Amino acid sequence: MLAPAVSRTCEVRDLGAMRWGAAYALQAELVGQRQRGEIGDQFLLVEHPHVVTMGRNGHASNVLASPEVLAATGIEYYETNRGGDVTYHGPGQLVGYPIVHLNEWKRDVHAYVRALEEVIIRTLADFGVTGERVAGATGVWVGEAKVCAIGVHLSRWVSSHGFALNVATDLQYFQYIVPCGLTKPVTSLRQLGVAASMDEVKSAVCRRFSEVYEYQ
C-alpha cells in the first residue's frame, strides 16, 4: 500500500450552476494542468441544467427518450469519455468532479471508486440516511434505490468526472433514461425526507471528501 508521502491538499471550487459542456471543458483543462504538476488536486462542485450524458460503455437503448424529445424538453445530450452508462444531471443534484492525482494517493482504481462511495455514504449518514454499496453496481444505494451515481475517467492516473448525488432532483427526469443501464429506481435526499439545503450537503460532502482522501 502506498502511503501518501507528503501532506496533500485539495482546492475546492464551487462552480454553482454551470452547463455540462462548460464544466467538461474546465475539467479537461484542469486535468492537463494537474498532469503537468502545475496545480494540486481539485474538487469541483456543480449543479448542471438538465442534461443526459452517455458514458463510454453506454448503450443508446438506455436513453428512452428520442433526441427530439430531449431537445423539445430542453435537455442537453452529450457523449462523454467517462466510465459507466447513461446518466441524467439536473437542478437539485450535487455533482462532484474530483481531479485527483492517484500517484500521490493510491494507484488503484477500485480503491478510488470505493472511497468515492465512502464519501457519499458518510455524507448521507450526516443527514441520518443509511447508504449502502451493492456488489457489482458502483454507486450508493438506499434500500433498492440509487441515490448517487458514479463514473470516472483516468488519464495518467489523474481522475476526472465523479459522482452525482440526488439532493432535491426532480426524479421525473430519470424516466428518460435507464440509469447506468439498471432498471432500478432512483431516489433523492428530498424523497427520503431530508430537507437539507444544497449548501448544507455541499459542506458535508467537502468535509467527508477531505477525510476519506486524507487531505490535510
Add this chain to the structure above:
Amino acid sequence: MIDVVMPQMGESIVEGTLTRWLKKPGDKVERDEPLFEISTDKVDTEIPSPVAGTLAETLFEAGAVIGINTVVARINDGAAAADPAPAPAAEAPTLAPDKSVANPAVLEPTGPAPEAPPVPDPQASAPPPPAASAPTPSAAPAPAPAAEPAEAELGLLSPLVRKMARENNIDLATVKGTGAGGRITKEDLESAISAKAAPAPAPAPAAAAPAPAAAAPSAGAPPPPARAEAAKYRIEPMSTMRQKIAEHMLASQETSANVTTVHKVDMTNIAKLRDRQKDAFKAQYGYSLTFLPFVLAATAKALREFPIFNSSIDGKNIVYHNDINIGIAVALDGGLIVPVIQHADEKNVVGLQREVVDLAARARSKSLKPADIQGGTFSVTNFGSFGSVFATPMINQPNVAILGVGTVEKQPVVVNDAIAIRSMCYLANTFDHRLIDGALADQFTGRVKQLLENWSDSVL
C-alpha cells in the same frame, strides 16, 4: 519491438475490458500518447504508449476482457533491425491529427467527434499516388484499388498483413516479400506504409502517372498543388441528434412491415361548418379552429371500434391498450417531436383543438413535461399543413399505425353524375402488416372517412 501489456489498475484487479482502440496498426504513436482505453468498474482509463514508434499489432478487439500483464499490442520502436524506411520523414505528417484524436478536450461540443479527426490530413487520407511505391509497371494507369490478390500469387499471407494492407490501402501485389519463400511479412508492410506516408520522391509520380490522372484532385503527388478555385463541397459532421434520428428512423423501418393505404375524403361538410363557426370559435376560445381536431375525433372513435390499431407488438403477443392516447407530430427546427393527447376519445373538438394548440406551442418553446410525450398508442401527422397532398408516414414505434392528413383543397369531383366542387383531402394510413392486413386497414380508414364525411355535430 516493444510489448504493451494490460496494466494492473489496483491491488485487487486481475483483468479489465478493452473498450476502445485509439490507434490502429500502422499508426505512429508518440511516447505517452494514449493507445487504447480500458474499463474497470465504472472507471475508464487511457493507456499510454510506453515508447514512440509504429503500432505494429493489436492482439485483442475492443470488448475483450483481458487479464493483467497480458500482451495487448506490439509497438515497433524502430530498433528492429533492417528497416530501410525513411523514419523521420514518415513521422512528421501524421503528428497533428493524431493528437486531436487522442485529446478528449475536443469533445467539448455536443458532437461525439473523437473518431473523426476534425482536421483532415490530405496526406494521410488521400489515396496514394498510383505508383509511388510500385517497382513494377503492372500497376500502371488506373489508381489501382488495394484489392487483395489471390493467395496463389503472393504465397501465404497472415491475417495481420491482410488487415494492415487493407487499412492502409496498400496493394499487396506491389509489396516485395522478404520472408521465407518470398512471403510478405509485417515488416515489409510497415516499410510499404512508411514509404507511402512519406512525401513521394519526385521521380516516381512523374514516371508512373499518365497525363490525365495527374489532374486528379488531391492525388497526394509531390507538392500538393495550391487550391486556387473555390471548394466544391463542404463536409460537416452530423450532430449527435441527427445521428440518433437516423438510427431511430431506420430502426422503425426495420421493425415493422410498412404498408400505406390512401383514402380520399370529402371534407365539404366540415369545411362549411368551419367556415360558419371559425370567427365565433376564435372569439370564444382565443385560438383558431382547424381540420385537425375533427380528424382526431373521428380517429379516436374508429380506434375504439378497431382496437388492433390501438395496440403494440410485444414478442409474440399483441398488447391492446385500453386508453386511446394519440400522438401528434410537431415539426421543430431541425427535428420533430410527437407529444400525446391523452384520452383523446374523451374529448370533443374544442378540447382536442385546445390540446393541439397547447402541445404544439409547448413543444416549440421546449416546455413539454415528460408525461406529455409518453404513452402514445397511435399517431396522427398533419403534413397537409405544409401543403402536402399525401405522403407515406413512418410508424412511431411501438405503435402499429399512423394516419397522415393531407391538405384540404377544393377539387372538381363527380357527385351523382355531375361535376361538383368539393373540399377534398387524402388520408394516408401506414400500418404494420405484421399485425394488420390490408382489408382491415381499409375498413378502419374507411370508417374514419365515413365519420368525417357525415359530420353533423355543431362545434360551438
